[in-house]
Amino acid sequence: MPGGLVALLDDIAAxxxxxxxxxDDVAAAAGKAGTKTLGVVIDDAAVTPGYVVGLSPARExxxxxxxxxxxxxxxxxxxxxxxxxxxxxAPWALTPILMLGGLYLSFEGAEKILKAVQGKHVIxxxxxxxxxxxxxxxxxxxxxxxxxxxxxxxxxITLNELTGSPLLTQxxxxxxxxxxxxxxxxxxxxxxxxxxxxxxxxARSGGAAAGFGRGLVAAMPVLLQALSAIGxxxxxxxxxxxxxxxxxxxxxxxxxxxxxxxxIGVGRGVGVVEWAVGALGGxxxxxxxxxxxxxxxxxxxxxxx
Numbered sequence: 304m305p306g307g308l309v310a311l312l313d314d315i316a317a318x319x320x321x322x323x324x325x326x327d328d329v330a331a332a333a334g335k336a337g338t339k340t341l342g343v344v345i346d347d348a349a350v351t352p353g354y355v356v357g358l359s360p361a362r363e364x365x366x367x368x369x370x371x372x373x374x375x376x377x378x379x380x381x382x383x384x385x386x387x388x389x390x391x392x393a394p395w396a397l398t399p400i401l402m403l404g405g406l407y408l409s410f411e412g413a414e415k416i417l418k419a420v421q422g423k424h425v426i427x428x429x430x431x432x433x434x435x436x437x438x439x440x441x442x443x444x445x446x447x448x449x450x451x452x453x454x455x456x457x458x459x460i461t462l463n464e465l466t467g468s469p470l471l472t473q474x475x476x477x478x479x480x481x482x483x484x485x486x487x488x489x490x491x492x493x494x495x496x497x498x499x500x501x502x503x504x505x506a507r508s509g510g511a512a513a514g515f516g517r518g519l520v521a522a523m524p525v526l527l528q529a530l531s532a533i534g535x536x537x538x539x540x541x542x543x544x545x546x547x548x549x550x551x552x553x554x555x556x557x558x559x560x561x562x563x564x565x566x567i568g569v570g571r572g573v574g575v576v577e578w579a580v581g582a583l584g585g586x587x588x589x590x591x592x593x594x595x596x597x598x599x600x601x602x603x604x605x606x607x608x
Contacts, residue, residue: 363496366443371489373447377454378481386458387474394466397459398549404456405545406592411449412538413593415531456545457484495530499523540582543589558588 389396461480465473498519505516551559562584570577 362439364493366439367489367493367496369443370446370450371485373443374450374454374485374489375482377447377451378458378485379478382451382455382458383474383477383481386462386477387470390462390465390473391470397463398552401456401459401463401545402549404452404459405542405549405589406596407452408456408538408542409546409589409593410542410596411593412535412542413590413597415535415538416590417594417597454481454485456541457481495526498526536586539586539589539593541585541589542593543587544582544585546592547585547588558584562588 386397389400458477458481461477462473465476468476502516502519502523505512506520507513508516547559547562550556562581565584566577566580569580
């Protein structure tokens with residue numbers, strides 16, 4: 304028994320040394336992988352403020368907190384272990400799963416545009432729900448479901464950057480990126496949804512701050528409308544980009560090459576222009592894919608147009 308205990312302690316010490324040696328690797332890999340998820344993070348930050356539309360200002364931060372906890376649960380309890388299992392036993396499945404998520408994001412973006420064209424607005428849909436508890440549950444549930452897709456995209460994109468890394472490093476990077484992205488995104492979202500309250504407080508304080516506060520309050524409707532448009536565009540850009548890259552991995556690289564060559568030709572060495580053209584190309588592919596799915600769903604028997 305003592306010998307077994309000593310062996311166990313040796314194993315624990317070895318794991319501790321391995322974990323300590325992996326800290327630098329985890330930090331470096333997390334930084335690299337985190338940059339790859341930027342598009343999905345922008346999407347997440349732009350989409351989420353819409354889920355507190357129509358709710359009491361006193362409930363805004365508690366609702367953001369509920370969504371934050373749901374997002375952490377999505378990433379750390381569900382997606383992380385599944386991603387590690389897939390990486391270990393079915394790495395070939397990561398790209399198809401990523402593409403399914405990209406198709407869903409493209410569909411969501413196309414649906415938002417379709418509703419806008421048809422004159423359907425989220426604010427009107429929310430106003431029609433009289434039960435505040437039901438409204439809050441609807442908004443939180445919708446946000447967490449959307450976050451599940453975005454979180455899966457973030458984690459799989461991160462995992463794709465860790466091919467060949469030890470399992471411990473993969474787990475550490477996924478946990479670090481997942482937690483950092485969640486806290487960062489929903490911290491920014493919480494600040495955005497309370498900016499009008501901050502503006503009102505400043506407006507009542509007098510002096511130069513009062514003018515800034517009034518400007519902040521006046522800017523909020525414009526900011527939220529801009530975020531809605533940015534969120535829709537980001538869904539299409541990210542979704543389309545994932546589909547393009549996935550098709551290239553399966554041997555159909557023509558769309559990726561065409562968009563890349565077009566971006567280089569138009570940008571002529573100007574990085575911002577090249578990026579913008581590439582993002583637009585991805586968004587157009589995402590719009591085409593999403594509109595196709597939306598059209599097929601709207602053609603279901605018994606569907607009302």
